[in-house]
Amino acid sequence: MFAAENGLKGDPRLQAISNAIRVVPHFPKQGIMFQDITTLLLDHKAFKHTVDIFVERYKDMDISVVAGVEARGFMFGPSIALAIGAKFVPLRKPKKLPGEVIAEAYELEYGRDCLEMHVGAVEAGERAIVIDDLVATGGTLSAAIRLLERVGAQVVECGCVIGLREVKGQLRLNGKPLYILVEPREIDGC
Amino acid sequence: MASQDEQDPRISKISSAIRVIPNFPKPGIMFQDITTLLLDTKAFRDTIDLFVERYGGKDISVVAGIEARGFIFGPPIALAIGAKFVPMRKPNKLPGEVISEEYSLEYGTDIMEMHVGAVQAGERALIIDDLIATGGTLCAAIKLLERVGVHVVECACVIELPELKGRERLGDKPLFVLVSST
Numbered sequence: 001m002f003a004a005e006n007g008l009k010g011d012p013r014l015q016a017i018s019n020a021i022r023v024v025p026h027f028p029k030q031g032i033m034f035q036d037i038t039t040l041l042l043d044h045k046a047f048k049h050t051v052d053i054f055v056e057r058y059k060d061m062d063i064s065v066v067a068g069v070e071a072r073g074f075m076f077g078p079s080i081a082l083a084i085g086a087k088f089v090p091l092r093k094p095k096k097l098p099g100e101v102i103a104e105a106y107e108l109e110y111g112r113d114c115l116e117m118h119v120g121a122v123e124a125g126e127r128a129i130v131i132d133d134l135v136a137t138g139g140t141l142s143a144a145i146r147l148l149e150r151v152g153a154q155v156v157e158c159g160c161v162i163g164l165r166e167v168k169g170q171l172r173l174n175g176k177p178l179y180i181l182v183e184p185r186e187i188d189g190c
Numbered sequence: 191m192a193s194q195d196e197q198d199p200r201i202s203k204i205s206s207a208i209r210v211i212p213n214f215p216k217p218g219i220m221f222q223d224i225t226t227l228l229l230d231t232k233a234f235r236d237t238i239d240l241f242v243e244r245y246g247g248k249d250i251s252v253v254a255g256i257e258a259r260g261f262i263f264g265p266p267i268a269l270a271i272g273a274k275f276v277p278m279r280k281p282n283k284l285p286g287e288v289i290s291e292e293y294s295l296e297y298g299t300d301i302m303e304m305h306v307g308a309v310q311a312g313e314r315a316l317i318i319d320d321l322i323a324t325g326g327t328l329c330a331a332i333k334l335l336e337r338v339g340v341h342v343v344e345c346a347c348v349i350e351l352p353e354l355k356g357r358e359r360l361g362d363k364p365l366f367v368l369v370s371s372t
Binding site: 022024027028034036038041042043044047048051070071072074075076078079081082085086087088089090092095096097098099118121 | 209211214215221223225228229230231234235238257258259261262263265266268269272273274275276277279282283284285286305308
């Protein structure tokens with residue numbers, strides 16, 4: 001669900017966040033209009049609004065785990081975790097986490113990849129959210145949900161700054177709600 | 191680093207929240223795992239607070255964080271002190287125009303990149319990473335920022351491995367760490 005359709009209609013913070021995102025055409029390859037959040041991180045007010053909106057939503061939901069997907073999920077997740085009093089759990093590419101891990105494979109456009117989480121980071125019964133910068137097909141987020149559910153955590157929601165509306169991400173998210181702040185920016189004059 | 195005589199009482203809890211993993215990524219290395227610190231909500235909060243207390247009100251407009259664990263500590267600090275966050279990344283991750291700096295690894299070299307236009311000449315910056323070992327990565331980050339006219343005020347890490355002499359490698363750039371691990 002988009003924030004603007006779910007309680008934040010007309011909230012000026014959403015426009016500020018959207019305006020701060022830069023579109024980089026043809027990255028990583030021809031035809032992709034890449035939504036670059038690094039410009040959002042340079043805009044202190046808009047970056048703060050981004051974190052604040054997620055914090056306002058999750059602070060009273062009894063969430064004890066914020067899981068963030070490497071690497072851009074790391075830029076948003078910890079600030080949310082700190083503000084709501086939850087742990088931050090990094091979900092990483094293979095071989096980055098030093099301790100014992102569990103792994104979940106997922107499909108890419110071409111080939112497969114794998115997401116890992118430390119054993120013992122999350123306990124059965126904990127209420128968790130997953131944070132990433134953007135959801136496209138939902139493949140990565142689905143793998144994240146499966147990792148958390150395998151250890152008995154309850155995934156309450158996935159939160160992303162940007163959601164590609166035309167992709168039916170909802171179907172790939174194991175029935176878990178998806179909360180998205182903004183749609184992708186169009187490039188001007190293109 | 192924080193003086194031993196008057197060590198902030200929060201430091202010992204931070205230190206004990208860090209897990210050591212022997213022989214990762216290879217035999218002989220005692221890996222300092224900060225993921226357990228991130229699970230301890232008070233110790234993680236204290237970590238950020240210690241940096242914010244040091245850097246707030248010092249006219250710092252840029253917090254540069256080194257991929258990937260610098261991305262965990264840098265943004266909360268940046269948000270609290272009113273600075274921008276600038277990710278310093280491995281090659282081909284940043285989508286826009288970048289400047290690059292090559293640096294030495296134990297075997298071979300690697301490259302660090304920063305977006306063109308992220309920072310302006312004259313800005314005052316901090317560089318954040320979870321740990322300083324030899325200092326090679328931090329030196330590359332310093333060079334990238336200085337090349338575009340930024341003044342690097344200090345490098346800040348949660349952990350220092352003093353035997354690897356990273357502090358010396360930084361030369362005249364000050365280093366602030368919370369925990370020194372021998």
